Amino acid sequence: MRRALELAERGRGLTSPNPMVGAVVAAPGGEIVGEGVHLKAGGPHAEIEALRAAGRYARGATLYVTLEPCAHQGRTPPCTTRIVDAGVARVVAPLVDPNPLVAGRGFEVLRRAAIEVTVGLLAEEAALQNRVFFTAMRERRPHVTLKAAMTLDGKIADAQGASRWITGEPARARAHRCRSEADAIVVGVTTVMRDDPELTVRLGEPWPREPYRVALDTEGRTPPGARFIAAGDPARALVAVGAAAPEERVLPLQAAGATVVRCPTRDGRVDLGFLLGELFRRDVRGVLVEGGGEVHAAFLDAGLVDRVTVFLAPLLVGGRTAPSVVGGGGRELKSAVRLGPLTITPVGDDILLEADVIREPRGA
Numbered sequence: 245m246r247r248a249l250e251l252a253e254r255g256r257g258l259t260s261p262n263p264m265v266g267a268v269v270a271a272p273g274g275e276i277v278g279e280g281v282h283l284k285a286g287g288p289h290a291e292i293e294a295l296r297a298a299g300r301y302a303r304g305a306t307l308y309v310t311l312e313p314c315a316h317q318g319r320t321p322p323c324t325t326r327i328v329d330a331g332v333a334r335v336v337a338p339l340v341d342p343n344p345l346v347a348g349r350g351f352e353v354l355r356r357a358a359i360e361v362t363v364g365l366l367a368e369e370a371a372l373q374n375r376v377f378f379t380a381m382r383e384r385r386p387h388v389t390l391k392a393a394m395t396l397d398g399k400i401a402d403a404q405g406a407s408r409w410i411t412g413e414p415a416r417a418r419a420h421r422c423r424s425e426a427d428a429i430v431v432g433v434t435t436v437m438r439d440d441p442e443l444t445v446r447l448g449e450p451w452p453r454e455p456y457r458v459a460l461d462t463e464g465r466t467p468p469g470a471r472f473i474a475a476g477d478p479a480r481a482l483v484a485v486g487a488a489a490p491e492e493r494v495l496p497l498q499a500a501g502a503t504v505v506r507c508p509t510r511d512g513r514v515d516l517g518f519l520l521g522e523l524f525r526r527d528v529r530g531v532l533v534e535g536g537g538e539v540h541a542a543f544l545d546a547g548l549v550d551r552v553t554v555f556l557a558p559l560l561v562g563g564r565t566a567p568s569v570v571g572g573g574g575r576e577l578k579s580a581v582r583l584g585p586l587t588i589t590p591v592g593d594d595i596l597l598e599a600d601v602i603r604e605p606r607g608a
């Protein structure tokens with residue numbers, strides 16, 4: 245199963261809206277006779293690849309697969325049929341697939357075909373590997389990661405609004421890796437106007453997927469010449485405006501190729517829950533929220549942040565009015581957003597801090 249999880253990693257950032265999946269076929273003696281990985285939605289599923297590689301050795305073997313095999317006809321035929329036909333004796337998986345189209349039916353089909361099914365091996369590791377997919381299936385909205393680069397005193401820009409470059413080159417490269425794993429990158433209109441970001445994935449190598457580039461802009465103030473609109477396929481540039489955004493501002497954005505999504509407002513600003521629903525409908529499973537502080541605060545206050553990823557730079561900038569990583573009205577310490585254990589990774593001269601948001605109220 246560890247080998248299967250390792251194989252699944254090869255699909256990181258490539259499989260959405262599907263999960264990452266790896267599979268291994270082991271002969272009765274334990275020898276690996278086939279391996280497979282899911283690398284692209286619409287492409288072959290991991291278990292099919294592994295069975296193909298195993299050929300006749302699949303008969304009587306054990307199939308280790310990192311997620312429940314599907315039993316429905318999707319873009320590819322049901323995997324359960326192929327598993328049964330291959331004569332596999334036993335299937336071991338960590339988890340039930342939370343996708344309502346699967347949700348236990350895959351295991352049921354296999355058991356009915358007299359295949360021994362064992363569920364639960366390395367379940368925690370498998371759930372963490374596909375945390376984006378699992379959150380999206382459970383909540384019926386995309387998984388949201390809040391991402392920022394800040395100084396040691398928590399500032400994301402100086403008092404004049406300049407934020408380039410807080411972190412060094414290795415951290416910026418890592419940030420692009422984060423983007424490559426997301427299906428949509430979201431920023432506030434102030435960030436668009438001050439920084440004019442492209443919101444594209446820029447790795448050393450070409451990247452086959454293009455996340456949506458999204459601006460939160462209640463009044464439609466985004467300049468039609470904003471770089472994120474033309475930085476890639478303009479149809480993947482979304483401007484989320486309020487229902488009352490003036491038509492004379494919306495039309496030039498549409499003329500520039502951007503997709504304008506009219507959203508209801510909540511407290512006078514774009515309703516984030518509604519926007520996430522719209523993104524989910526467009527097959528977005530993982531969202532990266534890249535600031536600024538007001539937008540971070542709004543997502544946190546709406547209870548819509550699942551994970552926090554912060555690059556911490558060895559700089560002190562100060563300034564009463566310099567924006568910090570979370571703006572808004574702030575909270576009392578007793579109702580602070582609490583995070584799970586921090587993962588701490590040095591990246592060049594900076595430090596990457598990552599943690600999941602704890603959702604249960606204190607003491608629950």
Ligand SMILES: NC(=O)c1ccc[n+]([C@@H]2O[C@H](COP(=O)([O-])OP(=O)(O)OC[C@H]3O[C@@H](n4cnc5c(N)ncnc54)[C@H](OP(=O)(O)O)[C@@H]3O)[C@@H](O)[C@H]2O)c1
Pocket residue numbers: 391392393394399400401405406407410431432433434435436438439460461462463465512513514515516534535536537538539540542543567571
């Ligand atoms: N270091 C970093 O990682 C980083 C990353 C990004 C930005 N920055 C810096 O952050 C600064 C901008 O941050 P900021 O906090 O002033 O602005 P921001 O978060 O970029 O944008 C806030 C604006 O977004 C619009 N918005 C629409 N719907 C919203 C909603 N539901 N919740 C919150 N906002 C919504 C609002 O304007 P409307 O009401 O008009 O729509 C709001 O004023 C810039 O100086 C930038 O350089 C730094």
